[in-house]
Amino acid sequence: MSKQTSTDDLFGQARATEPYFKDQGFVSRVNAKLPMVRKVSAAQESAISVVAAILGCTVAYQFVSINELIALIPNKVTLTPISLLASSGLISGLAYWLAEHKRSY
């Protein structure tokens, strides 16, 4: 018998004799920690957001002149070293969080 075979054999023996772990409260502990189920589905939530946004825009359009809104848009942006540092830090933090969040699934 080769050494490599005997390493595999040990795993074979472990597989054949793998113990069965009884529940012993494990399932109820998991159940107790499960998050509450959302009563509104993700699709419904998106639909509500879209409808609310359309309503908000309609109301804003009625009460605020479009020219005033356009005038609020900045036409010049000055980047100072501090703001550049802050924005790059924010983007890096966001990218890290997204990567970590994606990885956990």
Next chain:
Amino acid sequence: MVATDQALIERVAAQGCRDSFSTLVERHQSDLRYSLRQMTGWDEALADDLAQETFIKAFQAIASYKSNAKFSSWLYRIAYNQMVSHYRLARNREISGIDETVAKVAERKLGGDYAEHELHQDLARAMQQLPTQQRMVIHLYLHRQLTHQEICTIMQIPLGTVKTCINRGRATLRELLSSWQNEDLA
């Protein structure tokens, strides 16, 4: 009639049915807890905590489960990510869970009777000496008998890495488990 994993998953995804999820947990808890004991040097408390977190993550992300993969494979993937995060945090806090050196594992004396539970624990402790990725690959390949391709999919690593991990892991374990093997060959 016993509901299949797929039917239960659909119920959980559509209605958030907790009873269906409990059935899934009941079905898979033993295998997952055993695998995590193997991954954590047979640290029962840590393995159960990681298993618990794995099931909670699975519940939260059940909508993203794709039916072309086995539910157990998907669980292993979540469990692996949980484990990696745990060890990364532990390393950052400088609290390594490794308390048994290579020499100590190799030194272990065998009892006269071939104690089965001892074998599981010794395997787990020997595996603890491998890097996390190698440990998972070795467990999935040698214990769970998954194919190279299945391991690639679960761990999201290239085929070449899987093969390298298996070869290196085997070589290290050969040294660490020499006492068991010598006994086995005698």
